[in-house]
Amino acid sequence: MTELPAADPAAGDHALAGDLAAHAGRLLLGVRDEIGFADARALKDTGDLRAHEYLMSALAGACPDDAILSEEGRASVAGKSATAVAMDGPPTGNTDLAVRLAAERVWIIDPLDGTREFAEEGRSDWAVHVALWEQRPEGRLAAGAVALPAQGATLRTAAEGAVVVDADGERPLLLKPPAPGRLRIAVSRSRPPEFLTRLAERLDGTGTEVELVPIGSAGAKIAAVLLGVVDAYVHAGGQYEWDSAAPAAVALAAGAHASRIDGAPLAYNRKDPRLPDILVCHPGSASTLLTGIRDVTQAPPG
Incomplete structure (x- = not known):
């Protein structure tokens, strides 16, 4: 088992989120090698x-x-320890619900986003999510990091904007606008929303060529938007707060548009952690995508 350093309590929240995600990512690479x-x-x-x-x-x-609040801290995942290697007992539980809802600061984490891809040899589209939500002002994502361990990179928030940390060091995370008349949209490998096919057809009819690009985890999809590999991520197949909190924090810090697919703000640290849909894209594409999504979701199919 890979030995990892303890978190540094003196680090700022941005650096702490990045360090935690990167360290957990290295642990996961070690698990792949071990098992x-x-x-x-x-x-x-x-x-x-x-x-x-x-x-x-x-x-x-x-x-x-x-x-x-961790995906793996729920009571429903306690049985995983039966098949995990060298795990003693059930996972550590999340903070009590009432305490979490009243807390000033809540860490929302997904220790391994994209378990399917993690377990497939050669795949790198899985991630570790670490986000911090703060009660004041008005409930907001205050820091976040998405580690892409198999890609050797971590995207995280910073005091100003967002940064990418990789083997070449740290550099600002700068959004690239999509090419004119073209949108590459990241979609789920296993369950892309059916309406995305209709959205692509509608946008094609208005002169925008659309390519649907299957990518693994939500974190890997949003990272692909921020790194310019694709232009947008649209999802409406069901998710939870831990699926999007960290990548949304980085996206918003980098200046990207991130919202529900109806344009409503993303809200976190709720009693029910379900957050079923999301749109992340360059701000210049947001109006086109939100209008197209509205049209195809409100109109009857066929």
Whole structure:
């Protein structure tokens, strides 16, 4: 098992989120090397729980007064320890609901976003999400990081804007506008929303060529938007706060548009953590996409 350093409580929230995500990512690469790909279930569950336990422990040490909401801290995932390698007992649980809802600061984490891709040899479109939500002012994502361990990069918020950290060091994360008359939209590999086909057809009819690009995890999709690999991410197939909090934090810090598919703001630290849909894109494409989405979702198919 990979030994990782404790989180530095003196680090600022942006740096802390980035360090935690990157360290958990290195742990996950070690899990891949240790277990291999023959038993996908054991690999997925071990990766999920080891990254979860590292992040829970590191946050407890660095920010003991903060609340935590993790995908793997739910009671429903307790059975994963039965197939995980070298896990003693169920995962550490999330902060009590009432305490979390009243907390000033809540870390929203997905220790392994894209378990399917993580368990497929050669795939790099999986991620680690670490986000911080603050109660004041008016409830907001205050910091966030998306580690892409198999791609050797971490995208995180900064005091001003957002940055990419990789083998070449740290550099500003600068959005690239889409090419005129063309939109590349990242979609789910396994369950792309049916309306996206109709959206592509509608936009094609208005002179915008659309390419639907399957990518694995939500974090990898949004990172692809921010890095200019694709131009937008549209999803309406069901998600939770931990699926989007960290990548949305980075996207907003970088100046991207990030909202619900009806244009409503993304809201976090709710009683019900379901947050089923999202649109992330360059601000210049937001109006075109929101209008197209509205038209195809309100009109009957056919």
